[in-house]
Structures are given as structure tokens and as C-alpha cells.
Amino acid sequence: MRLSRYFLPILRETPKEAEIVSHRLMLRAGMIRQEAAGIYAWLPLGLKVLNKITDIIREEQNRAGAVELLMPTIQPAELWRESGRYDAYGKEMLRISDRHEREMLFGPTNEEMVTEIFRAYVKSYKDLPLNLYHLQWKFRDEIRPRFGTMRSREFLMKDAYSFDLDQAGARHAYNRMFVAYLRTFARMGLKAIPMRADTGPIGGDLSHEFIILADTGESEVFCHQDYLGFAVPPADTDFEDAAGLQGLVDHWTSRYAATSEMHDAAAFEAVDAASRVSARGIEVGHIFYFGTKYSAPMGATVTGPDGQERAVHMGSYGIGPSRLAAALIEAGHDDDGIIWPDEIAPFHVMLLDLKTGDGATGAACDTLYKALTLRGLDVLHDDRDERAGAKFATADLIGIPWQVLVGPKGLASGKVELKRRATGERELLSIEEAVARIAG
């Protein structure tokens, strides 16, 4: 992509309304624009990041056996009356009347709707286990939305819902998602620690939040430092192996870890002092087992092997990709801007033509562009008629992992400069060497 043909509205000044670094950088880097309180448009660079995040989420959901569908944003109120949550949910639910004065709402979550879908079609234990997920925009009318996409009103959520015959099956389903979440966050370059959590308005018996540590985190968390070194389950993990998954989950819950709501000071004191980590954390995922809380009142039953009908055991599993985009920046930035992990970066490589209009630098950029694109890399070519300093600043701000600086002086001796955004390391290389290093 040529930057001159792209839409990347960089802000020179730091927006005053932004209280946290990710919000400031997302505005400055032209990733988002606020359209109303807590409601954002995702500009092209931001959308690319969001898509990278959702691609990884989808791959890991599918690997764990979940099946994707897509539920609508607008839901009828009746569904929520069946579960009893319509009145319980409070003002965070955006309630709507349509032209016929029918009561509707903009879904804040989908337990009721997915239970309705399940009960309409599934009648036998033979069709279980089942895990249905979707990626859809949700709305929660926060009284005071803030921190950009970290706590917005309209936000993207991946929400999965599992259906099993009994508690043992549901535990297996829960563990599948637990392990999928470990893999999902690790692939984004994040160390996410599962912490026993309160179940809140979803309800239920068993729940974990996945928390990443970041100095600017919203809440205080406490954990054993062993978690920082635990190995993440590999891609070939057998998600059908219930005992194997339980072993992984046992390992990942074997040390102390708690958010402030669930913190037990005495238990934490029992951890040897050198291993106690007390830090700020950001919640990036939340999983719940809640048994028959929705299936029983809504009549989502199946016939078991014994011919008896019973309400299915359910769980739900959420990740907020729009919040993750911000969390990734909280975890990866410096004074000059964003530092994207390779897996999430909106482009892999940025080419900086340091003398636009000079035939030689333009031709070298074209050669690099073709060679890198052929290797499946996504390249942003800064061909704007701007001085070199502005191009350096833009490249650092938007945080593309590799920068290739193409100037007339280097080219005279057949070299371009390759810069790694994360470390600032620079090397003078031939075009071929630069391509090989990046693709390598």
C-alpha cells in the first residue's frame, strides 16, 4: 500500500481528552476517531489491527472445536424476560422501541439468544458437545465511558457458548476454552495469567479472568511469579483429551493468582516473598461456567442416553478485540509511539523513501515492495512528499516492526538501512539482504 493512497490521519498534537497512553496513541496514529461518547470509528490502520486480533482468536477458537456463527445486534426483549435478566440488567442495557413499539435492545451479550438457537434445533445428547461462538459488536451503556476503546460503549466481542449434557462435559468445554485463551494471548505476544474471578451479572460457579500485566493497568492484581515462566500449551494440544486438558488447567491454576476483588491477603502472604508479584493488570478475557442458569428457565433440554430430558450445562467465554487493541498498546509502546508484536502489526514492513521524487530511491522502494509482497508480507510504502524527519516520526508512531530507510546516500553504495522498531537496532544491508533478513 502506498501511503499517498492510504488514509492515515496522523495527529501532531497529543489529544487532551485521552487519559491513558493507548488512547492517546490510537488517536495520534490515526487508528480511531470518536463519533460519540464511547463510540469509535476504526480508521484503516486501526481496522487492520482489529482484524489481526480477530484472525488469531478465530484460529484458536476453531482449533478448540468451537463453531462460528453470527447473531444479530438487535434482540427482542422477550428473550431476556425468559431468563429474568431484562429487568435485572439495569441501565447498561440500551433499550429500544421499534416503530411498532415492540421492546428491543442492543445486545450487551448473547446467552439468551444462543440458548434460543440451541433449543430450537438440538434435542439429543448425541449432538453434544457443542460450542458456538461469534464476533459481533455489542453495546453497554456505561455511565462514564473512558480510556478510548479500553472501556467503550460500542465494542467488539468474541463470545463463545458451550452446551454439554452434564457438569463433567461442561468442565471439559471450560478447559478447552481455558487452553485456547492461553494460546490466543500468547500468540499476540502477551503473557496472560488466569485468575479466579467473580462471576458478576453472568452468574455461575466457576470463572477465570485472563489478566495481562501492564503498568497502566486498570486494577491491582496479585500472583506468583512462576506464571511468568509457564510454558504455553502447543498448537498440537489434543482438545479431545479431557484428562490432558485438565492437567494443563491444573498446572495453570496451581499458584496464587487473584484480582483485587478476589484477593486473599493471608494466602498471598504464604507465598515466599521473592515470588510475590503485585502489579497492575488489564482484563483481556473472561470465562464462565454457569450450569443450567439459562437452559433451565429457557427450556434448553436434551434427551440423555437414558431417555430422560435434562437441561444442558452451559458456559460462556468472552474476549474483547477492541479492548485488546488498546491493551496491546499499553503493553507495547515507548516515548516515540506504538511497538506492535509481529503477529498483530497492521503492516509487517514500512518502506521510507527518504527522497520522494528521486528516481533511485523510488525505484529501490518499488523493488523492495515487490520482493517483500511476493513473500507474503504486507508493506506500507511512505511515498509522501514529506521531509525525512516526518517519515521517521510517523514510522515510529505507528509501530510497524520493520522499517527500511531508503536514502540516496546509502543507495550510492548499494545499501538501505533496516531498522527494528522494538529495539532500535539498525543495519546497513543490500536490498537482497534486507529482504532476506525480514522474510527470514
Place this chain on the structure above:
Amino acid sequence: MRLSRYFLPILRETPKEAEIVSHRLMLRAGMIRQEAAGIYAWLPLGLKVLNKITDIIREEQNRAGAVELLMPTIQPAELWRESGRYDAYGKEMLRISDRHEREMLFGPTNEEMVTEIFRAYVKSYKDLPLNLYHLQWKFRDEIRPRFGTMRSREFLMKDAYSFDLDQAGARHAYNRMFVAYLRTFARMGLKAIPMRADTGPIGGDLSHEFIILADTGESEVFCHQDYLGFAVPPADTDFEDAAGLQGLVDHWTSRYAATSEMHDAAAFEAVDAASRVSARGIEVGHIFYFGTKYSAPMGATVTGPDGQERAVHMGSYGIGPSRLAAALIEAGHDDDGIIWPDEIAPFHVMLLDLKTGDGATGAACDTLYKALTLRGLDVLHDDRDERAGAKFATADLIGIPWQVLVGPKGLASGKVELKRRATGERELLSIEEAVARIAG
């Protein structure tokens, strides 16, 4: 994907509420489920089709130089007051009050919001031309939604918006989308004919609808039969070549073509009788040039080369992927079910294990599955414990282009049966031959 692990809720009976064939088949094939009047969940098979449709749309939008972003569903009423459309839009607009009693709405379209984004950042003609598009769910509170996803209330739309310095630039932008649309529909196996159209509530001077012919179409259309043979512009069309694009558009508007609203009976009579096509049509795309209708009242101006500020000339360009899914079925089905074009099919191949539990047929299906998947094909393996007849019916109903029938009798002589859904042609082939034929 193994069907036993998938979620494909086939209906045996024909749903009574469905008035048209696409609605019936989408319900029967487990593609969609109605959650409220005109509001549908897209079940896994339906979502795969929707994604195939949006993939093609994105590729052709990008090829024509449009840049993708993503605007939110909820919009503030103030934006629509600026353009004057808040009061004009009527009851189709879903109006919402948030917890602070601020007036909001669920976007039925995005001219105002994209104009707000444009004016916030773009100040100079040097940043033009610009075309921004997104794929987002819209809501139009139709008084009587019907025909399934053909005329639903919550629907997916690709809407692109072009910004140019003057009318000539805007015409080039219009022609880019015109040609992109011809390519988009052709790639889906559809013959779409551009017809001069009324501009409706969008407003403006120039507009075309893209109409496909289908016996079950919603409206009467009239055109010259030459359109059915016109060559579609190739993938290497130069979208920068304004004159070349104008030539293509002139060619594609050189014969008579009109919807009933714009029909001129006298002009149609002037076409020689043998070339007159009078048929039913389905609108699948609509493009508009509307000049400064939004930019002038909303102050979306740029500085021209002469230093003067002027309001930009705009156009908007819509395709409804959720409506297209239905239109594709109207155009491609028989008594047994859906017939997907290869480019849109949710899976490329369906494997029918005609004796589940038989070691040999299962092993042959596994071999086929691996070989086809290695070639990048998406395969659905019907491994359910069902009789062969039910598997035949399901395969025909959901319309996967290739079926491979794997039964013990054929296997005994080393053969499987390959069936082409569209033609019903069948061949007895070895596994290797079948793979080569499908991948070929």
C-alpha cells in the same frame, strides 16, 4: 470439517412463513434463524456464504483503490441534523435514547458520519481522490420486513464513499465503482445489468442500480439483450485511466435498460423486438453521485490548487451482502435445493460416507479429506450415522458444488462416485482421479 462436529440444523419441513424460494431454502439448509421480525442470526453455513461474498467485495473494492475502515452502528442524532436528514428520514430510522437521554440512532447508512470523518482530517486537494468503505450492519425499520434476508431490518451493507475536488474527479470515482461492481457480481456468477435509477432518499444527480435477472425478482425490468453477452472488464483493468473507465461505462450504458420506475415505454419500443428483454429483477447494488449535498451543509471542504476552499464532490456506493446471499439462491437453485457457484460455496466439496462405521469408507473419506485440504479446498465430511438417502438429500439441499459418494460397493473396485451438483453429472473415479478432477 466433520459434519458430526458442525452445527448444520437442516429442517425437514418447508417453513410456512417463507414466501420466496431463497427464504425457504436458507431456513431449510440451516443458514439462518429468525430472532425477531426482519432480524436473523446467521448460522455457520450461512455465515460462510456471507464471508465468501464479502471477501469478493473487499478484493474488488481494494482493486479499485477504495480503503476499508469500520464505522460504528450507533450514531449521534446531531450528525443527521447537520445534513437535514434527521427529520426527513422518517420511521425507517431506528431512533434511540441513551441513559443520558441523548438522541442516537442505529445507522441506516453512513453519508453523514463519513463526511464528519473526512472533514476532521482532510484539508487539501492533494489528499484526493479518496474512497472510504466499510462493511457494517445497518438497521432500517421496514414497516413489513419479509422475504428473509432479502428485505430484512438488520442487514449487512458494504457502503463506499468517494471524495473528489470537482465533478470530473467525482465522475472518475463513480466509474471506478461502476466497473468494480461489474467485476464483483460477475465473480459471483451473476449477470448484473446497470440500470439508470432514481436517487431516492440519498439524493443526487446520477445513479445506477445493478440488477440481476431472476424469475422470482421483486420488480419488473426492461433491457436490451445485448447486456447478457457483454464482456466483463478484466482484473488488470487500469482504474487510474479515467478515459479508459469512461469508455467501459459508456459501453455498459449504451443500450436500453431501466427498472419499472424509470421505464420509458416509447424508448423500449424503439429497440428491435427480438432484442427486448422484459423480465423480473433483483437489485444487488446501487451507486450514487450527489455532488455537494452533504459536504456543503456539513462543511467538508478542501483547499484547491488555486488556494480556494470548496466543498468536495461525493458519491456513495452500496452492496448488500446479506441480500446477495438470498439473491444468489433465487438465481441458483432447483427442486432439490441450492446450487452455489464455486466462488461462493460455503464448502468446495462434500464427502458422503455412505456407510459410517464401515472401516473402509471412513478411511477413504479421511484420505480424500487430507488430499483435498492440502490443495486448499474446504471440505465438509458427512460422517453422521444416517442412512445414505438422508445424506444425498442434505448434500443436494445445501448445494456444495462437488459431492464425493464413498460407498463400500464402489470402494471394492477402488472407485468413488463424483457428482457435480449443478448438472447432476456423475463419474466413477479412483480417489486420485477424483481429487485431480476437483482440484483441476
